[in-house]
Amino acid sequence: MSDLFEGKEPQDVLHYFEELARIPHGSGNTDKISGYIEDFAEKRGLSCTRDRIGNCIIRKEASSGYEKAPVLILQGHMDMVCEQNAGVSLDMEKEPIHLVLDPDGDTLHADGTTLGADDGIGVAMMLAVLADDTLSHPALECIFTVDEETGMDGAVALDCSDLRGRLLLNLDSEEEGLITAGCAGGAVISFTFSEPMQERKRKKGVPARLTVEGLLGGHSGEMIGLGRASANALLGRALYMLCQEFPLRVAKVSGGTKDNAITREAEALLLFPEDTHTAEVEAKVRTLSAQIRREYQETDPGIEIGITFGKERKETVFTRHTAAGLIEFLACFPQGVMEYTPQDRTAPQTSLNLGVLQTEESGVKAVFLVRSSINSQKEALCARLFALGEAVGASVKQLSAYPAWEFVPVSAFRDQCAALYEQHAGKKARVLVIHGGLECGLLSDKIPGLDAVSIGPDIHDIHTPKEHISLRSIARTYAYVREILSSVDGTMSGEGES
Numbered sequence: 134m135s136d137l138f139e140g141k142e143p144q145d146v147l148h149y150f151e152e153l154a155r156i157p158h159g160s161g162n163t164d165k166i167s168g169y170i171e172d173f174a175e176k177r178g179l180s181c182t183r184d185r186i187g188n189c190i191i192r193k194e195a196s197s198g199y200e201k202a203p204v205l206i207l208q209g210h211m212d213m214v215c216e217q218n219a220g221v222s223l224d225m226e227k228e229p230i231h232l233v234l235d236p237d238g239d240t241l242h243a244d245g246t247t248l249g250a251d252d253g254i255g256v257a258m259m260l261a262v263l264a265d266d267t268l269s270h271p272a273l274e275c276i277f278t279v280d281e282e283t284g285m286d287g288a289v290a291l292d293c294s295d296l297r298g299r300l301l302l303n304l305d306s307e308e309e310g311l312i313t314a315g316c317a318g319g320a321v322i323s324f325t326f327s328e329p330m331q332e333r334k335r336k337k338g339v340p341a342r343l344t345v346e347g348l349l350g351g352h353s354g355e356m357i358g359l360g361r362a363s364a365n366a367l368l369g370r371a372l373y374m375l376c377q378e379f380p381l382r383v384a385k386v387s388g389g390t391k392d393n394a395i396t397r398e399a400e401a402l403l404l405f406p407e408d409t410h411t412a413e414v415e416a417k418v419r420t421l422s423a424q425i426r427r428e429y430q431e432t433d434p435g436i437e438i439g440i441t442f443g444k445e446r447k448e449t450v451f452t453r454h455t456a457a458g459l460i461e462f463l464a465c466f467p468q469g470v471m472e473y474t475p476q477d478r479t480a481p482q483t484s485l486n487l488g489v490l491q492t493e494e495s496g497v498k499a500v501f502l503v504r505s506s507i508n509s510q511k512e513a514l515c516a517r518l519f520a521l522g523e524a525v526g527a528s529v530k531q532l533s534a535y536p537a538w539e540f541v542p543v544s545a546f547r548d549q550c551a552a553l554y555e556q557h558a559g560k561k562a563r564v565l566v567i568h569g570g571l572e573c574g575l576l577s578d579k580i581p582g583l584d585a586v587s588i589g590p591d592i593h594d595i596h597t598p599k600e601h602i603s604l605r606s607i608a609r610t611y612a613y614v615r616e617i618l619s620s621v622d623g624t625m626s627g628e629g630e631s
């Protein structure tokens with residue numbers, strides 16, 4: 134180990150984290166890290182299976198005195214999101230991440246890139262547990278999945294039929310003191326307004342660029358409930374307002390490229406009739422911009438809506454029929470939180486985000502990510518989108534989906550983990566259903582009777598180059614993990630009643 138973590142605890146976890154950081158392991162580039170996990174097991178004489186796509190399962194026998202305890206599954210994902218700041222040119226496919234420890238001696242981040250603590254720290258804790266023969270624990274099944282960050286492809290393909298464990302400790306949460314007890318499922322729904330280039334019209338008029346800018350955006354899982362605006366929704370509002378008064382034509386609309394990101398910018402290329410009083414249009418847009426800024430002054434204060442006119446020219450525009458459907462759609466589509474959980478009125482239960490809007494050769498494409506912790510509510514919202522598609526003349530498809538991890542009212546393992554946290558930390562753990570995605574839903578579907586929780590240390594700004602983690606939080610969380618391991622000794626209530 135380098136001297137970066139000299140004198141820091143927990144040494145073994147930090148050692149493995151440093152090793153993982155040396156191996157490039159973005160989603161889709163996990164062959165090497167799967168190989169590292171296999172080598173690790175082989176060196177220690179532990180059994181390891183690796184499947185076709187690279188998921189690994191390492192098994193370790195129970196420590197002495199725990200032979201009769203129920204098998205515990207530990208789980209984390211090996212892949213990470215690779216993002217870097219403009220101006221940083223690290224080839225994250227091939228080059229290691231540079232770890233930086235701040236002068237406070239506690240905050241760890243990477244040099245201009247994502248850190249990969251999501252979920253490298255979960256993987257490092259599992260390796261530290263497996264390498265340590267002094268710990269007390271039941272028989273362990275440690276699952277290391279690939280490609281969680283791109284649709285949970287690893288967990289989708291994972292064969293769980295040989296797993297004996299019915300208790301799952303997932304290590305992919307990002308807040309100390311939080312016991313995640315459920316999460317939203319997701320579905321990706323695409324809309325297509327088909328109109329190939331050759332069917333569009335060449336028209337003469339005054340072109341205008343309508344822009345929506347300056348929004349905060351954010352992740353559509355964790356941040357959908359913060360009251361931030363969607364640039365696509367504001368674009369729709371502006372377009373609808375303008376087309377009520379001006380016979381405008383639409384050449385292009387665009388806003389966002391990632392279904393899980395709330396759009397920060399959107400724009401439309403429009404064509405107005407030659408005799409349009411452009412100053413009148415500009416004034417209307419200015420008024421709308423001011424209204425919207427006032428509406429969002431608390432939650433999204435930088436919004437700017439503007440319109441700039443160009444010189445009269447010919448432009449290829451959508452037929453009136455297609456444009457009318459498109460504008461109706463952009464003015465009407467549901468966006469944001471649809472329902473909050475009954476247990477906590479600030480926690481989103483069902484939401485959706487229109488994160489992709491693009492004009493292509495074949496027409497306009499729009500993609501939603503729908504999330505809900507209640508599977509039936511997710512399906513109902515998807516059905517609503519299908520109905521909207523019919524009304525506005527778009528063809529609608531479901532591209533992918535993963536199930537929710539639904540909250541179960543009675544969980545002996547969760548109660549046990551909560552009680553241990555309280556003893557350990559001197560305060561109550563928060564037990565929550567989160568709105569992001571975790572692999573526990575897929576595993577719960579595949580393993581009947583699975584009793585699952587998810588925990589993790591404080592990790593901030595995941596999926597961005599600002600991602601950082603607290604070493605002290607890692608130490609406390611790792612101590613908590615070891616407490617949980619030694620508590621699974623067969624005496625837990627609800628166990629062994631076969």
Ligand SMILES: [Zn+2]
Nearest residue numbers: 251252281305
């Ligand atoms: Zn993760």
